[in-house]
Amino acid sequence: MKKFAIALTCCLNFTVQAQIPAGYPADYAATVAAAEKEGKVVVYSSTDSTSTKPLLADFQALYPKIKVEYHDMNTTEIYSRFISENAANAGTADVLWSSSMDLQVKLVSDGNALTYVSPEAGKLPDWALWKNEAYGTTFEPIVFVYNKRLLQADEIPLTHADFTRILGAKADRFRNKVNSYDVEKSGLGFMLVTQDAMVSPAYWDLAKAMGAVSSRYQSSTGTMMERISSGENLLGYNLLGAYAFVKAKKDPAIGIVYPKDYTLVISRVMFVAKKARNPNAAKLWLDYILSRRGQTVMANQADLFALRADVEGETTAAGLTKQLGAALKPVRIGPELLNMLDPAKRLEFLKQWQQTAVGKK
Amino acid sequence: MTRTAVDPARSLTILLTAAAVLLPLGLVAWQSLLSAPFFMPDKSIGLDAFRFIFDDADFAGAFKNSLLLACGMAIIAVPLGGVLAFLMVRTDLPGRTLIEPLVMVPIFLSPLVLGFGYVVATGPVGFYTLWAQSLLGLSEAPWNVYAYSSIVVIAGLTHVPHVYLYTSTALRSLPSDLEEAARCAGAKPWQVALHVSLPMVLPALLYAGVLVFFLGFEVFGLVLVLGDPEGHLVLPTYLYKLTNKLGTPSYHLMAAVAVCIVGVTLPLVMLQRLLLKSANKYASIGGKGGRQRPLPLGAWRWPAAGVIAAWLAFSIFVPLSGLILRSFVSGWGEGVHLLEVLTVEHFRDVADSQTALNAIVNTVLIGVVGGALTVACYAAIGLAAHRRNDGWTRLLDYLVMLPRAVPGLLAGLAFLWVFLFFPPLAPLRTTIFSVWLAYSVVWLAYGMRLVSSALLQVAPELEEAARISGANRARSTRDVTLPLIRYGLLGSWLLMFLIFEREYSTGVYLLGPGTEVVGSMLVSLWGSGALDQVAALAVINVALVCVGLGLALRFGINLRH
């Protein structure tokens, strides 16, 4: 009887072990087992559920016993909901996945994240990992978008300096026809221009040029692209490359420029909540998103840009690096992002932005 | 049974209503006095939040704009809504049954989508703009839909259905003899409307005006889409800025703004009560059934139809056509030839999406079932105030109006906090009950008005007769009052259904996967930039609701005769 029991246990172990991805430590099996006991993982994410569907389906195939409860909301909602629920010790997310890098870093720096060394951590570039708590998951370029139908070849800026120059030279042509993020309304937009100012002091010239042509500032990439596509606006600054890429596939009017002097790259940050009720399932999800398999699905089916260097495709870090090389400037996930969350500094920057980019006195 | 001082059913209703309204509002007020989220340990009490917003030039500008918008909306919507109601309910206007479901469209159309429709139709490179330009040979667009005046006009015109709903309910029970007397004296139909019918329903018009004014402070999606290009800010979009301005969302500032809005709207409620006290000209369903005959319009038929057609065209046809066209094209605007870009792939995308279909089903369920429950609660509250003119009724009047003074962006948060931090409610947070409660409380004033105006029209003698016959108060309510207000209840149910259809911000923190509704789907698609799918989903939604509305109204009309 005892021999039979041992044999059975070995078989079971073997079956369980068969599920662990290759190269993972042996004790990962325990995590998987614990996760399966937990049965579900609650994710608060700003990536819309339509894009994520292939990832969810693939994860389900990988771990059939674990259900993903995927809450799709915007970055502010994620932040507010999480801190409120946390403070009330109520059930909240196990994993937070948001494109608002600074808010995610703040949450991590406030001690809300579980320290966890993912087996995939080694495959990530060093800017995409902080304290083994905050993980970057995507590699999304920030681009210029223009209306292919209506712009001449010499009106398409290829660098930031180009952008400033063209707006200056053809001010009448571009009056009211340039758009970008309203950095007061969009946290992401704000972060992007602060990164611009850090990378290149010439940003302020660009901002002034935009102000001079009465640029139209809006709150979301979607509306900006819609207006560029229709011709109401001709040129857009600092749009999310991932969305532009998807739209350009269907809409021949959309043209994308990856600026040659420097292209900012953002990454959607993911962390596991320290007080997560399903920590093991959360770890499985994180590891899946960071794994080669997950990143491949991301790049090829999910309309997202993959981060890992070993994933091939157009919408991957590898593909973009081939195109742009050193021009790519990823935003480092780290405490520096907290600087511009300081209200005083923020308001000062905003004032400067108002005075240049909007032309307010 | 002796007359007791306390009626337990009434007391319970008032208590629950007060709790449902004052808990979230109290949290907001408390939050406005703090320097950090109220659930954080390190916070201090003070008026810094108010100091900040009063110093902020954006706040002053947004406040002024909101005030302008609210006034403009009331000024535009009330007269038009009254006239529309008169024409539809009191006259023999041709095609009334077809027009009625169309009139309700702006109510359930998500404002984001509505604004988007206007951009596609009448924006700088919109369909109609380009056609008008080529027709008239102009180099520039003949109008600017992004000008603040355009926004005010659009907001005003699209809120006509609210005024229409309240006024038409009141007009339905007017006996015809008053109008016929005016016709005999020589009054033309527009004079009858102006001098007889509409003054008779002055309370309804006043109330509708106040409600539309409140909505003026709440308008978000429309101004986001149409106001952003030229930088017009209103209080809700200012609140939107406050979620990012200081880095992390600044709840105390948002709460301070909400407190200011309540401060403005509260005197309005008092003013409205003052005005209504002197307007005791309610028409009653008295002991004798008054005959109602539609007023013949005669030669005025065509101008009247013209007015309605113009309103329908501008408020419904223009944005809807923009939306419909957008849902069928892969690209639009300057330099695009329409026929080359027609496609049905957006509809296919939506139909493929299981979430979209779920959302539609969920929305209908919430609207129908949730709406019915909501109306039952509103009826209970209405009855608690019915025929009793004491301090409790006054309290209920104010309680009912308060919730809508808090813009949706903050209301959603406030309800999340209520369900998180009040132990008895905590287990209900993750259920659909929390969403239902949030919706029902926020729209209290709107749904309840239809119920209370129906209650006002029941002659007290009918209830007294039941009491004399031996029925106690509850029995009399059940046997006499409720059957007589059933059209008010049905109307309220319809309105709540339409409102729940498009609601989003109030429930956003309480919704979850599996309970997504059309409103949240639209916003999610919007956020990911898939505006073509937004258009397709919105068109499907409109079509479904219109069909449902048409059926409901036809059925309702049959019931009435």
Next chain:
Amino acid sequence: MTPVLRVDELHLAYGRTPILKGVSFELTQGAVISLLGASGSGKTTLLRAIAGLESPTGGHIRINDRTVYDQAQGIELLPESRNLGLVFQSYALWPHRNVFDNIAYGLKLRQVSTGEIRLRVEQVLRQLGLADLAGRLPHQLSGGQQQRVALGRALVYNPPLILLDEPLSNLDAKLREEARAWLRELIVTLGLTALVVTHDQSEAMAMSDQILLLSEGRIEQQGTPQEMYAAPQSLYAAEFMGSNNRLAGVVAEITPGRARIEGLGWSVWGATTGKSAFTHGDHAVGLIRLERVGLAPGPGPNVLAARLSTSMYLGDHWEHLFQLGEITLRALSSNPLAEKDCWLALPENQLWVFKS
């Protein structure tokens, strides 16, 4: 025998405005009492207070020895517990129920069996001449039919007392005359005890055994119709109860039970009633019913010369208008008058003198 209704010192005020200022009366079994008065006199409020629809502020009300209201003891029964019938002025028929259900409601509430409900309702319908209308809705009935349904609804559960609020005021004049006869007969035949509110004195006199004349929240005078008509105690009562000639003048002479008043060009003796004491020079009013003014062949005591200004034909009699200086006098006759100048006889014992 215990009175069916007993009202003692009933006071009712809205806030600080007193409406009823101490009303007391009794209603015996089988009697019909009219509460008569002008609008604002408080008669409808009194009726509603008895029904329980208004809250008095003082006094007590007993129905058949059962206290329904007693301010001192803090008792106030709710309307549904008083077991009264009330016919509203507007009839207040429930528009969503047919005639049968309107009438049956009271029985349903008293949990009478369905079979018995049908029997009793049909009986009432027959009694009131509504037998064919059981299935109709109120808006399909005429005014008179609606009134009968309202009555049936109040009667069907045999309350000890029925209250009627202006039962005939909504009917047209011809119908009103027929209806008051019919109503009186019905009440008597069924042995009902009824309290009727009306502003019409001829209606009150025709229908009731006792009349309570109310003025400003108090009972001005109470009595049988004959007493009220022939022996009014006050100017108000006298003026209210019939059509009168009014001679405003000044008291010239006083003897026990009589006084002489005079005005410009006229002087008459009249009977002094009531408790008012007269002194020379008091302003007074002489009141005499129209039908008591006769035509005299020539001058005499209490005979005045007057000039005929116009005559009105009212079918069964003529009404003549006379001018005497500034005074207008009216008189009735069966035939038209030939002469313009007439002598009008105002019999002393028919002319009442009141202080004005």
